[in-house]
Amino acid sequence: MIKKKGKIKWYDSIKGYGFISVNQDKKDVFFHFEEINQYNFGVISPRKGDKVEFEILKNRKGPYASDIELTKNLLKN
Numbered sequence: 001m002i003k004k005k006g007k008i009k010w011y012d013s014i015k016g017y018g019f020i021s022v023n024q025d026k027k028d029v030f031f032h033f034e035e036i037n038q039y040n041f042g043v044i045s046p047r048k049g050d051k052v053e054f055e056i057l058k059n060r061k062g063p064y065a066s067d068i069e070l071t072k073n074l075l076k077n
Helices: 037-041
Strands: 004-012 017-022 028-032 051-059 062-070
Touching (some): 017 051, 037 062
Parallel strands (some): 028 062
Antiparallel strands (some): 004 017, 004 051, 051 062
């Protein structure tokens, strides 16, 4: 699958979800923190504007971002 590029539009760390603005499309894509690959390596919370690469999958509720890679190192901010 070809990964898309985008930026975190917003993220609610309490609820654990947010939206990504997709560079190639005009629609935003839902994501859940468990889909972030670096989550298990100490990344606590993505921030608005962080760049990401991801795949778009669909479930019964609609499209969502999966296999999310943070392309900006959050730990240096």
